Amino acid sequence: MKSLDRAGNPSPWRPDQGNGHYRNPVLHADYSDPDVVRVGDDFYMTASSFGHIPGLPILHSKDLVNWSLINHAIVRMPLPGYDKPQHGKGVWAPSIRYHDGRYWIFYGDPDVGIMMTTAEDPAGEWSEIHLVQEGKGLIDPCPFWDDDGSAYLVHAYAHSRSGIKHRLRVRRMSPDGMKLLHEGTVIIDDPARHPTIEGPKMYKRGKYYYVFAPAGGVEEGWQTVLRAEHPFGPYEDRIVLKQGNTPVNGPHQGAWVELASGQSWFFHFQHKDAYGRIVHLQPMEWTQEDWPTMGTDIDGDGIGEPVQEAEKPDVGGHYPIAAPVASDGFDSDRLGLQWQWQANPKPEWYSLTERTGYLRLFAQPNLEGSSSLYESPSLLLQKFPALSFRTTVRLDAAGLTGGNQAGLILFGYHYAALVYSADPAGGAQLQLRRGDTEREEVVWQRRTNAEAVGLRAVVRDGALCDFYYRADGEKFERVDQPSFQATVSKWVGAKVGLYARTTENVARGYADFDDFTVEEATGNEEEG
Structure with missing residues (x-):
């Protein structure tokens, strides 16, 4: 018996054992x-x-x-x-x-x-x-x-x-x-x-x-x-x-x-x-x-x-197995309740109506004087929902201009992000970027001609994380880098989410995201 969130999606954590018993924690989230x-x-x-x-x-x-x-x-x-x-x-x-x-x-x-x-x-x-x-x-x-x-x-x-x-x-x-x-x-x-x-x-x-x-x-x-x-x-x-x-x-x-x-x-x-x-x-x-x-x-x-x-x-009745929503198909004109920003959101950060069924994130500049995402207010994040899970999202990068990047991020004092980076000289790269509270670096990259890609992060027991991408084929490929150890931030656990950033001083360009799914890690993460 699977645990379902309010949207009917399978949840990666199930406290209700379906036999009259439960296991702890009842919420494996922060x-x-x-x-x-x-x-x-x-x-x-x-x-x-x-x-x-x-x-x-x-x-x-x-x-x-x-x-x-x-x-x-x-x-x-x-x-x-x-x-x-x-x-x-x-x-x-x-x-x-x-x-x-x-x-x-x-x-x-x-x-x-x-x-x-x-x-x-x-x-x-x-x-x-x-x-x-x-x-x-x-x-x-x-x-x-x-x-x-x-x-x-x-x-x-x-x-x-x-x-x-x-x-x-x-x-x-x-x-x-x-x-x-x-x-x-x-x-x-x-x-x-x-x-x-x-x-x-x-x-x-x-x-x-x-x-x-x-x-x-x-x-x-x-x-x-x-x-x-x-x-x-x-x-x-x-x-x-x-x-x-x-x-x-x-x-x-x-x-x-x-x-x-x-x-x-x-x-x-x-x-x-x-x-x-x-x-x-x-x-x-x-x-x-x-x-x-x-x-x-x-x-x-x-x-x-x-x-x-x-x-x-003993509450006097039996009720359906349920869990907080984690997945989001972006089919509504409002963000799912699971999402949080790092500051009060501004309307110019995102849209759910300019392209039906997609979340459009407009690329925002870094905070002045910062080369790290740690102080970026426009990160769209949610809690880790389980001990182990995988999250997958589809990214349409056609709206990204040179110097833009957008992708999937695992965030804390130390963070890692698998992103699509538009090259100012033309073309694009898939990159794995790692950063902390002060700096960020590219640790892996490969050229791509695709404008639509699949991005995946897999979190395993112990919060060890691996990234996968799908650009030209049916299967996902693992980013050939050591696993990333997710970390806490100030008084909070690690988060997973999305962002779009520009290296210019003003917002320019955008990325469209679809089908952000959170599910159990299967052990066969290359499958679509």
């Missing part, structure tokens, strides 16, 4: 710092998007295992500076909640403060971003509305901006979510036991207020839970999830979800190098002493460890 809310029989997830636009992805599920990307809460970033890349800035660790008939997302911008947006329909239009509390270094906010109507907000601090990384604070908030009312109370500040603590999520169960908070750092940390009988404490704390003897490093930061059936589940991420922060789902139970336990306690020390496979959540 949905960093996930948070989830249940509203009736529906579940909605959001995640960090940093400086990539559109931002604040909204995913939907009916069973916590099969997810579809349905929207973004931020279509354009209204803050200054986002006409060019803002690597690692922007949207950090959001929280999503449902209150008073509306959906709410709060997030921290480490350079600005605590931000909020709201909507009646998560798949519809979200409000303009509102600054709840100005403050450099205020991050990871989570709102909480109590039974008596009073409102609170818990947040952490960004060490890079404030010098603090081991402190959580709870503040009173106006019930409309528009402002914080006072400085509040520090509920934990214990660098010896929790050298880094952040990403808090606030809940209430019975007589206790709980703050779920990751500690110990992204790559090697653990999940901590604090509880108290009053929102301002005093709080006691306990470690409830750790890596232990499993391959899942740093299991922490996510969301507790309680089902109508009474079951509890916990989402968290795993930092997996080039793949980014992928999303796991853990079964969760409550002890007689009212502490949560997550995963399974393999070594008997009272702390849970992540499971690799489990029985699916």
Whole structure:
């Protein structure tokens, strides 16, 4: 049984095993710092998007295992500076909640403060971003509305901006979510036991207020839970999830979800190098002493460890296997939701209407003073969707003029791109170009007389990547170069996508792309 995305295309990652069980991760993609809310029989997830636009992805599920990307809460970033890349800035660790008939997302911008947006329909239009509390270094906010109507907000601090990384604070908030009312109370500040603590999520169960908070750092940390009988404490704390003897490093930061059936589940991420922060789902139970336990306690020390496979959540029904869309035939007048730019997009960068069924990218100049694509705002990128996969695209280069290049790119601090390069003196070359944050070089090339070519990138376990091209025949040929090791970028995993660039100072020329397909790597990558 294949996992299908919302467009009906086979997905290269399938968490639902089709036998009543699922495997982790449920999303093998960089949905960093996930948070989830249940509203009736529906579940909605959001995640960090940093400086990539559109931002604040909204995913939907009916069973916590099969997810579809349905929207973004931020279509354009209204803050200054986002006409060019803002690597690692922007949207950090959001929280999503449902209150008073509306959906709410709060997030921290480490350079600005605590931000909020709201909507009646998560798949519809979200409000303009509102600054709840100005403050450099205020991050990871989570709102909480109590039974008596009073409102609170818990947040952490960004060490890079404030010098603090081991402190959580709870503040009173106006019930409309528009402002914080006072400085509040520090509920934990214990660098010896929790050298880094952040990403808090606030809940209430019975007589206790709980703050779920990751500690110990992204790559090697653990999940901590604090509880108290009053929102301002005093709080006691306990470690409830750790890596232990499993391959899942740093299991922490996510969301507790309680089902109508009474079951509890916990989402968290795993930092997996080039793949980014992928999303796991853990079964969760409550002890007689009212502490949560997550995963399974393999070594008997009272702390849970992540499971690799489990029985699916009891949601009272069976739902189709699904996955976020990755492929795009460019048959719509709007880009698929999977695509993000490195900055606020401009209309002159692309068109989906000038040639029906194609994406036209207009060749853009490099940022002034840069010979690398790292600071290029007009890269069109999406997340790596699986442990291994292949992506193929058809490129019509008839619109490229001399000095233009366009193609398929695997992007991070280090990047590689298989491109069609139009020669100013006439003719063209297929090139493999490699670069980093400062420079770029051609490592392979061959002449071609074709104007229409097929480009393919194959990503294998470990994020080792090979490129293939088809210019004159039915089969793809492998680019005769060592495999490229994909890498992270600033706080995000590697991405795959498209671009068109000119060596001139103004945009000139264009490339047409069709049938961007993402599928399982077959092991026979020369076949069309």
